[in-house]
Every structure is written in C-alpha cells, then in structure tokens.
C-alpha cells in the first residue's frame with residue numbers, strides 16, 4: 001500500500017449569512033479518506049453536499065478547521081503553497097483561460113520549469129491540435145478551453161489532479177474527448193485523481209472506487 005493522499009478527521013464549516021445573521025453550517029464532519037498513488041477515486045453527492053469544498057481544501061484554496069491532510073505523508077500546510085499547487089493541480093467545471101494565445105497559456109505554467117519542457121509535445125498530449133497554438137484562447141470552444149486548462153495543469157508536473165466536474169459544462173462529444181484524455185493522462189503519468197461527477201454513468205465508467213459525500217462524510221457508493 002502506497003498512500004499518496006490522506007485526509008484524517010477533516011472538518012470544515014462555513015458561515016452563511018441568513019437574514020443578516022451568520023449561521024454556521026457544517027460541510028465536512030470528521031471525514032477520512034486514503035488515496036493510493038496512481039489511484040482514481042470518484043466522488044459523487046448531492047448538490048451542496050460539499051464536493052467542491054472538499055477539493056478546494058486539498059490544494060489549500062480553502063483551509064480545514066480541524067484534522068489533517070497529508071500528501072506523501074507530509075502535512076500540506078508544511079509545503080510551500082506554490083509547490084503544493086504545482087503538485088496538486090485542479091481542473092474546474094467551467095474552464096477559465098488566461099488572456100493571450102493558447103501558447104501563452106501553456107507557457108505560463110512552463111515558465112516555472114525553465115526551458116526543459118516541449119510546448120508542442122504538451123499540447124499534443126492534451127489533444128490540442130498544433131494549429132490552435134497561436135489562436136486566441138478566449139475564442140476557443142468550451143471543450144478546447146478545458147483541454148487548455150488540463151494542459152496548463154500538466155505543465156506543472158502534478159502528482160495529484162483534482163477534477164471538479166470537468167466534463168459537465170461540455171457538449172457530449174467534447175465531454176467524451178475530455179474524459180478519455182483525463183483517463184489516458186492518469187494512466188500514463190500515474191496520477192492520483194479525485195474526480196467529482198454528478199453523472200452516475202460516468203462514475204461507473206471511469207472508476208473502480210466510487211464514494212458519495214453525504215452528511216459531511218464519504219461513504220462507499222453502491223450502484
């Protein structure tokens with residue numbers, strides 16, 4: 001067993017404003033999770049159950065209230081935040097590209113690594129045709145934008161990918177492309193992946209281990 005990512009006793013509450021008073025809402029309650037190196041775990045759960053919140057805690061876009069999150073056995077708070085975000089990439093439901101060309105977008109992540117990464121090869125790996133490299137990223141289709149976001153995450157040489165409904169804003173054809181792409185990348189790069197989806201069919205297709213977030217904890221999903 002090679003535990004790569006581990007959440008122990010993690011709790012997280014949010015404060016919601018209701019009629020001008022702040023109400024504390026417990027989103028995650030003493031949640032535990034162990035993910036092996038190279039494993040793909042799918043997370044389902046009702047809207048509002050805390051799936052996005054859970055992912056955001058893992059690369060410290062948000063902070064846990066209590067418990068601990070370990071990456072390679074080390075508390076994620078002991079990593080330099082930039083290093084953590086490179087190791088733990090995130091792909092969002094709605095892709096957001098930076099200003100400029102596709103090439104500019106990919107180069108953004110690669111700058112961190114100097115010149116030793118081949119931008120064309122990276123585009124190819126993320127199924128971005130070479131003739132799109134100099135296109136304005138803002139003008140791409142949503143599916144193409146999502147592939148740019150995936151390539152940008154890959155440029156950081158991540159160990160973990162957090163995928164927050166990465167295909168749900170795409171049309172059926174693009175969704176299938178992106179799903180296939182992510183599965184291939186996960187295999188080829190031995191990525192540890194947490195994949196949030198609300199589509200039962202997708203969960204059954206992509207993953208051997210499906211969890212459901214319910215009442216603040218992860219339960220095994222039974223089809």
Ligand SMILES: Nc1ncnc2c1ncn2[C@@H]1O[C@H](COP(=O)(O)OP(=O)(O)OP(=O)(O)O)[C@@H](O)[C@H]1O
Pocket residue numbers: 014015016027045046047048049050051052053054198
């Ligand atoms: N910054 C915030 N301020 C207030 N409430 C928040 C904040 N972030 C999340 N919430 C609330 O926390 C709960 C969990 O939200 P979260 O986005 O994690 O759910 P989700 O499972 O990802 O839902 P969905 O399937 O709709 O994406 C929701 O009730 C949401 O309204």
Ligand SMILES: [Mg+2]
Pocket residue numbers: 051052053164
């Ligand atoms: Mg969400």
